[in-house]
Amino acid sequence: MSRSDDQSAKRSPRRSLGFTLAEAMLASVVLAIAVVGISQLTSASYQQSEALRQDTRAVSLARELIEEIAGKPFADPNPVSGEEYHPGPDTGETYGNRATYDNVDDYDGFTDSTNAGAMKTVSGQALDFKVTEYFSRAVKVEYRTAPAGPAGNGDFALVTVTVTTAKGRTVQLSRLFTRTTIAS
Ligand SMILES: [Ca+2]
Numbered sequence: 001m002s003r004s005d006d007q008s009a010k011r012s013p014r015r016s017l018g019f020t021l022a023e024a025m026l027a028s029v030v031l032a033i034a035v036v037g038i039s040q041l042t043s044a045s046y047q048q049s050e051a052l053r054q055d056t057r058a059v060s061l062a063r064e065l066i067e068e069i070a071g072k073p074f075a076d077p078n079p080v081s082g083e084e085y086h087p088g089p090d091t092g093e094t095y096g097n098r099a100t101y102d103n104v105d106d107y108d109g110f111t112d113s114t115n116a117g118a119m120k121t122v123s124g125q126a127l128d129f130k131v132t133e134y135f136s137r138a139v140k141v142e143y144r145t146a147p148a149g150p151a152g153n154g155d156f157a158l159v160t161v162t163v164t165t166a167k168g169r170t171v172q173l174s175r176l177f178t179r180t181t182i183a184s
């Protein structure tokens with residue numbers, strides 16, 4: 001047996017006694033990195049599913065308003081002279097009060113929000129959400145001379161409803177309305 005073999009044979013029992021301090025520290029660092037990695041992954045996954053849930057609700061709120069607008073006539077049934085193409089409430093209609101609206105373009109500029117139950121369905125039922133689930137809606141109505149534009153007084157109206165979530169994410173739904181004449 002050489003001298004070096006003799007030395008390693010003497011050292012080996014000491015090595016098997018346990019981890020050295022450096023090994024233990026390295027193991028805890030690796031464990032800490034793994035824990036941080038997993039918790040970041042869980043947090044990102046939660047935020048993603050929460051954002052998806054809010055987007056789904058925002059789409060529902062936008063659709064609810066678009067469906068309500070679709071129930072109105074294209075043109076005002078009792079137009080005041082000069083208000084045949086008049087985005088926003090007409091004479092005798094009140095800004096922000098949908099109950100007074102009687103045609104599609106009256107909704108231009110309409111906004112509401114879930115703040116203090118101010119968002120209501122067409123039948124007046126308040127849409128209440130948790131404080132953290134704040135949504136606001138805004139409507140834009142633009143007349144068009146042809147379905148794909150350009151903007152101008154014509155037989156088409158492009159309605160866009162934008163819903164904004166508490167986190168500032170926006171969902172937009174658009175629908176094109178066409179003037180129709182009901183046979184009498
Ligand atoms: Ca009107």
Ligand SMILES: [Ca+2]
Nearest residue numbers: 086088105106
């Ligand atoms: Ca109007």
